[in-house]
Amino acid sequence: MRQGILSAALVVVFALVLTVFPGEYMAFVLAYFAIFLGLAIFLGARAYKRGVSAAAEISKGRLVLEVDEKEVRKVMERDRELAGEYRKIARASIIPLLLIPAAVVLAMVLFPTVPPALESALSPHVGALAARFLSYLLVFGAMSALFGKIARPVTAPRIVMSLKVYDTGLVIDGKFGLKAPLEVSEYRVSEERKFVEFRIGNQTFRIYCKNVRELDKILSSKMVKSLK
Numbered sequence: 001m002r003q004g005i006l007s008a009a010l011v012v013v014f015a016l017v018l019t020v021f022p023g024e025y026m027a028f029v030l031a032y033f034a035i036f037l038g039l040a041i042f043l044g045a046r047a048y049k050r051g052v053s054a055a056a057e058i059s060k061g062r063l064v065l066e067v068d069e070k071e072v073r074k075v076m077e078r079d080r081e082l083a084g085e086y087r088k089i090a091r092a093s094i095i096p097l098l099l100i101p102a103a104v105v106l107a108m109v110l111f112p113t114v115p116p117a118l119e120s121a122l123s124p125h126v127g128a129l130a131a132r133f134l135s136y137l138l139v140f141g142a143m144s145a146l147f148g149k150i151a152r153p154v155t156a157p158r159i160v161m162s163l164k165v166y167d168t169g170l171v172i173d174g175k176f177g178l179k180a181p182l183e184v185s186e187y188r189v190s191e192e193r194k195f196v197e198f199r200i201g202n203q204t205f206r207i208y209c210k211n212v213r214e215l216d217k218i219l220s221s222k223m224v225k226s227l228k
Helices: 002-019 024-057 069-077 082-109 116-128 128-150 210-221
Strands: 065-067 157-159 163-166 169-172 177-178 182-183 186-190 195-198 204-209 225-226
Touching: 002 024, 002 128, 024 169, 024 177, 065 210, 069 157, 069 204, 116 128, 116 169, 163 210, 186 210, 195 210, 210 225
Parallel strands: 157 204, 182 225
Antiparallel strands: 065 163, 163 169, 169 177, 186 195, 195 204
8 A cells, every 4th residue: 555655656756857857758767667666675675674573572472372393394395286386486477577677678668759649639638738747647657557567576475484373463483573463365274285374465474284273263263354
């Protein structure tokens, strides 16, 4: 949500700047892509830092369940579908990575022609300056939507190697905290493969556990809040 608002603000700012300095479009296109990527990295790093800080606070609660690394590894070894799943993810992630430079090149080729054409079409209706702003706004908006889609390659779920469930939340791998209630967009249980998997924001967490029913019961009844 916050990243979407920042991206929209970035689109408006660049459209305003190019309305005043239309001759500098090439520099601003490159700057836009650089800032877009930098923003995504910054927000991801900040979310991780917030999770690390939350772990200490969550650990003060009452311990409900613990899954250690030895148990996780043992259960993972029995998951015969895991290797094939990772191969599919690896193949699917290649396409977005190849599309990113293609999108940059496409923007650099189309930018000199598309905004002026839109400006000419809009000028008789809204005036020259407003038409220029709207043309850059439309182009940057389309670029933002496209780049936002392809800049998110398919990622593998994060395998939780150790877990402590407290009445206040989860501590993952001894250092990353998720406070209860967990606002998840996806939640699923595989009794056959013995894991619980849930998605928070852009990150999917997978927890292998020999007693997956007990883990599911604790999470689904006390910890998880669905956003749907």
